Amino acid sequence: MKHNKITHGVIYIILCTVGILFLFPFLWMILGSFKTSVEIFDLSVLIPKVWRWENFIEAFLYQPFARQYLNSIYIALFVSFGTLSVGALAGYAFARMNFPGRSILFIFILSGLMIPVEAAIIPNFFLMSRLNLINTHIPLIIIPIFGARGAIGTFIMRQHFLSLPKEFEESARLDGLGRFGMFVRIMLPLATPAISSVVILSSFYSWNNFLEPLVYINDIKLFTLPLALNNFTTSYGLPMWNVQLAATTLSVVPILILFIAAQQLVTQSMTMSGVKG
16 A cells, blocks of 8 residues: 555656646746746746736737737637538548448548648649639638548547447437438537537647648738737847737637637547547
């Protein structure tokens, strides 16, 4: 018993140490958002001598940061809803419906995950240019939904639907429900962990996406947060570190709250996704 207590104590200390190492960059970012540019690079100053709340105000005055913030929010919402809709419908079809070439088509969809975003950015740019969608938010919405994010969403939802007993559908048929009724009224309510996982992953991707907005967006009012954070520079092109850290701290808040709120559901989904193949 005493040996077990010592072992647990050592493990607890190791985990706390590793946790502090992971949390330190996040803590440094938050504290740096209240410092001057000089204090940020002074390693002897961890806590700001004077808490500069004006760094946050300056972030909104330097550029249309509030509008850019809203741009990222509504794009993430559209991407999450679209990815979930496509992933849930396709995942249910691949898991519960028999049709010719089902396995081959599913492998073909998953093979899209092997193509790097950088390899597809040029053809996608020419396609969006032909459709006159450059300098709009539409490419930032439809490309993730019908690209790699949609494939991941389809995989997660399929694996979850495969883990559900067939008796649910048989009971629903006896009650007179059709295929779509079973999907909406029976399957979706049972897929809450998988839905949360798809929403988290798609939102996180959209929120941090830098390359595609850089390629498709030119107007500063249409910038998303990753582009906006890169735009806090002086007239000499030097980064405004304190203002940039303040803006970065604000940008982390929504996705952090979303992840904490759904963390347990995401863990359940990742565990259940390996139940059946």
